[in-house]
């Protein structure tokens with residue numbers, strides 16, 4: 001059962017890379033989850049490069065450029081830029097959680113730290129960048145499924161066992177963060193904003209609710 005879903009995700013990723021026709025609904029979700037895992041695995045290489053060079057985990061300028069590009073590419077394929085940007089903010093946060101976790105591990109056990117990491121600018125970032133447009137396109141194809149949060153979450157729960165296969169706790173938790181916005185209604189579609197003074201607390205509560213309801217699909221427990 002598990003190996004069948006692993007194969008399904010593998011086939012979807014192959015189809016994507018080979019440009020074989022548009023994927024819709026649950027298949028688009030499988031593909032998107034597969035690419036989010038791929039992106040998270042690249043965070044290990046980013047972490048290695050930054051650990052060895054001492055560069056900080058957060059690069060605000062790079063984040064800004066990436067989100068700008070996501071906004072443009074979203075508009076280019078016909079996806080609301082806010083949806084693309086929201087999803088990619090989560091990918092960035094998830095990647096940073098992996099980087100921080102690995103740095104903490106390596107600090108605690110220096111013998112396990114990487115010695116010859118890839119070059120960030122020429123080796124890792126171009127690979128991260130190549131995932132951006134395919135992910136944006138899949139977000140668009142997810143379309144109708146995203147508007148049905150119940151069905152969307154069911155599809156996410158079905159995709160979860162294959163997605164988490166081979167990931168340790170750090171990466172599984174980060175994947176939960178990366179996928180949190182996928183089936184969550186857009187903020188604009190929610191109830192009207194509370195009065196300004198109450199807004200920050202309410203936003204925090206919404207985020208926590210989303211993280212427990214959609215970042216850790218039922219099957220992961």
Ligand SMILES: O=C(O)C(=O)C[C@]1(C(=O)O)C=C[C@@H](O)C=C1
Nearest residue numbers: 046057058059060062063092095
């Ligand atoms: O490119 C980097 O420096 C990364 O660490 C990757 C990444 C990302 O996920 O795209 C994550 C954190 C940084 O703040 C900027 C971008």
